[in-house]
Amino acid sequence: MCGIVGYIGERKAVPILIEGLSALEYRGYDSAGLAMVGDEQLHVHKVKGKVDALRERIKSERLDGTVGIAHTRWATHGGPSEPNAHPHTDHGNAIAVVHNGIIENYAAIKERLKRNGVSFKSETDTEVLAQLIGKYYTDGDLVKAVTKALSDIEGTFGIAVIARDNPDLLIGARRGSPLVVGIGEDEYLLGSDTSAIVAHTDKVIYLKDGHLATLTRNGYSTLTLDNRPASHKVHTLEYGAEALAKGGFDHFMLKEIFEQPETIQNAMRGRLLTEEGTARLDGLNLVMTELRRINRIIFVACGTSWHAALCGEYLMEDLAGIPVEVEYASEFRYRNPIIDSKTLVFVISQSGETADTLAALREAAHKGATVLGICNVVGSSIARETHGGVYLHAGPEIGVASTKAFTSQLTVLSLLTLLMGRMRRISHDDGMAIAKGLDRIPSQVRKILKQNDYIAEIAAIYSRHNNFLYLGRSYNYPVALEGALKLKEISYVHAEGYPAAEMKHGPIALIDTNMPSVVVALKDSVYEKVISNMEEIRARSGKIIAIATEGDKTIQKHADHVVYIPKTLPVLTPLLAVIPLQLLAYHIAAIRKCEIDQPRNLAKSVTVE
Numbered sequence: 378m379c380g381i382v383g384y385i386g387e388r389k390a391v392p393i394l395i396e397g398l399s400a401l402e403y404r405g406y407d408s409a410g411l412a413m414v415g416d417e418q419l420h421v422h423k424v425k426g427k428v429d430a431l432r433e434r435i436k437s438e439r440l441d442g443t444v445g446i447a448h449t450r451w452a453t454h455g456g457p458s459e460p461n462a463h464p465h466t467d468h469g470n471a472i473a474v475v476h477n478g479i480i481e482n483y484a485a486i487k488e489r490l491k492r493n494g495v496s497f498k499s500e501t502d503t504e505v506l507a508q509l510i511g512k513y514y515t516d517g518d519l520v521k522a523v524t525k526a527l528s529d530i531e532g533t534f535g536i537a538v539i540a541r542d543n544p545d546l547l548i549g550a551r552r553g554s555p556l557v558v559g560i561g562e563d564e565y566l567l568g569s570d571t572s573a574i575v576a577h578t579d580k581v582i583y584l585k586d587g588h589l590a591t592l593t594r595n596g597y598s599t600l601t602l603d604n605r606p607a608s609h610k611v612h613t614l615e616y617g618a619e620a621l622a623k624g625g626f627d628h629f630m631l632k633e634i635f636e637q638p639e640t641i642q643n644a645m646r647g648r649l650l651t652e653e654g655t656a657r658l659d660g661l662n663l664v665m666t667e668l669r670r671i672n673r674i675i676f677v678a679c680g681t682s683w684h685a686a687l688c689g690e691y692l693m694e695d696l697a698g699i700p701v702e703v704e705y706a707s708e709f710r711y712r713n714p715i716i717d718s719k720t721l722v723f724v725i726s727q728s729g730e731t732a733d734t735l736a737a738l739r740e741a742a743h744k745g746a747t748v749l750g751i752c753n754v755v756g757s758s759i760a761r762e763t764h765g766g767v768y769l770h771a772g773p774e775i776g777v778a779s780t781k782a783f784t785s786q787l788t789v790l791s792l793l794t795l796l797m798g799r800m801r802r803i804s805h806d807d808g809m810a811i812a813k814g815l816d817r818i819p820s821q822v823r824k825i826l827k828q829n830d831y832i833a834e835i836a837a838i839y840s841r842h843n844n845f846l847y848l849g850r851s852y853n854y855p856v857a858l859e860g861a862l863k864l865k866e867i868s869y870v871h872a873e874g875y876p877a878a879e880m881k882h883g884p885i886a887l888i889d890t891n892m893p894s895v896v897v898a899l900k901d902s903v904y905e906k907v908i909s910n911m912e913e914i915r916a917r918s919g920k921i922i923a924i925a926t927e928g929d930k931t932i933q934k935h936a937d938h939v940v941y942i943p944k945t946l947p948v949l950t951p952l953l954a955v956i957p958l959q960l961l962a963y964h965i966a967a968i969r970k971c972e973i974d975q976p977r978n979l980a981k982s983v984t985v986e
């Protein structure tokens with residue numbers, strides 16, 4: 378995915394564009410660029426590398442124009458390089474375009490344009506769009522040229538367009554990729570998400586799929602891509618610019634880990650009914666009859682959200698007695714999944730923009746399923762296309778490695794289980810016990826976070842190891858997967874998550890003094906079994922970091938290091954057990970001097986297949 382920002386107004390565009398790019402950099406960071414109209418010229422500057430490199434490149438340029446577009450890239454077609462960086466321009470250098478998405482038929486269009494004498498400067502699919510708009514821009518009607526060019530395009534796009542001879546117009550359009558319009562005072566912005574906008578206004582329009590926005594200094598309008606007036610709704614953002622600052626932490630990831638007592642609380646606020654032993658989820662009000670009627674659930678997600686879904690399976694089957702399947706969105710969309718009238722599909726996504734999850738949603742809806750969403754980003758494509766759903770209210774998650782969104786997803790899944798379980802087999806007393814357990818989670822997370830320094834010491838001991846095994850069982854098997862993913866993505870250390878008992882079926886061959894294991898070994902129904910697995914590791918000289926239940930002294934005999942977490946109900950333990958694993962990964966990556974918030978090759982949300 379990439380980040381797009383656009384500005385038109387009375388102020389100089391470039392500082393606003395650069396600031397917007399910095400806020401969007403988590404979306405992609407292999408190259409950056411901007412275009413601005415000033416002195417009847419189209420000024421384009423691009424660099425390979427991060428936004429800071431672009432800032433450096435333009436620092437001695439005079440760039441005073443008040444309309445411009447900018448882009449931070451996560452490469453898809455064409456490697457990271459200056460020519461491949463956006464904005465892209467047409468043959469006559471009259472049009473500049475930034476794009477997020479993929480143009481599937483770009484090769485055929487490129488050949489056609491080449492045959493007509495157009496020469497290309499980059500290997501990207503986006504340049505094809507710039508060239509097409511330039512070709513159709515013959516009578517000064519930029520909107521017509523853009524819509525005509527877009528009608529030739531197959532694939533997905535969120536774009537921003539400006540023209541050299543039209544400094545009073547900024548155009549945004551989308552199909553498949555997100556685009557938000559910011560409404561300021563005598564100024565308007567475009568952003569691929571609200572983080573590019575929030576410093577300037579809290580009034581936004583989430584542009585509908587298949588729509589286009591025209592922004593001038595005097596106003597704005599929205600159209601369909603076939604040029605008919607379209608309706609839109611103005612929303613007020615629920616967070617301010619401070620949510621995008623590190624707030625004294627070295628990295629967003631650490632800040633987000635430390636926010637979890639509040640974000641978990643936010644996910645429960647007004648929803649957890651402790652005395653009734655149930656939950657109230659207003660976003661599901663319209664589908665209450667379906668919730669009572671269904672006899673099967675499919676959770677669909679990717680990455681960390683998939684791990685949360687796996688926890689959801691354990692919760693839902695164990696407590697609510699509803700059979701659950703958990704699917705990778707990327708697999709689900711190309712299979713022929715069986716969905717009948719009693720199947721409910723839940724898509725889970727922090728960003729609400731993950732291309733595979735969105736496609737899975739559409740596939741399920743196409744098959745007639747009721748599709749519900751669990752999303753963090755308000756107004757995201759998934760949130761808009763589902764028949765109902767629950768927001769996480771975790772605030773913007775900037776660190777590429779998901780942390781607070783995961784625990785918020787677990788919280789919402791617990792609430793959902795309470796709600797659906799109480800319609801079925803959870804008794805009032807059991808419901809109350811779970812609700813009370815949930816209510817205590819934020820303060821218990823706070824207690825775990827106090828061990829940050831201790832976990833950093835453990836990280837220092839193991840920071841040079843290049844292979845790790847993460848083991849957990851039952852409710853904490855998904856937690857082992859999540860702990861391993863966190864370590865892999867931010868420290869580039871190989872880590873495998875496994876169900877503890879599966880270890881003896883293969884991975885045990887890897888164990889030696891150089892392969893430490895991180896084992897979630899809590900006082901629950903599988904405790905003794907997990908201890909046996911730990912002994913199997915120690916018998917082969919493997920080192921063990923154990924996550925254990927407060928008060929369990931015995932475990933010290935079986936592990937080299939122990940991090941304790943407070944007691945809670947077994948079903949709620951993932952909410953606590955994952956916190957030390959997030960901190961361990963963070964500190965190992967910090968010691969290894971990795972780019973924690975922007976790990977190589979990754980982007981915050983993957984809006985391409």
Ligand code: M6R
Pocket residue numbers: 679680681682683725726727728729730731734777778779780862866979981982983
């Ligand atoms: O925005 P989503 O929740 O749909 O994103 C899914 C995955 O791409 C995401 O969880 C990814 O695995 C994270 N980098 C994990 O930290």
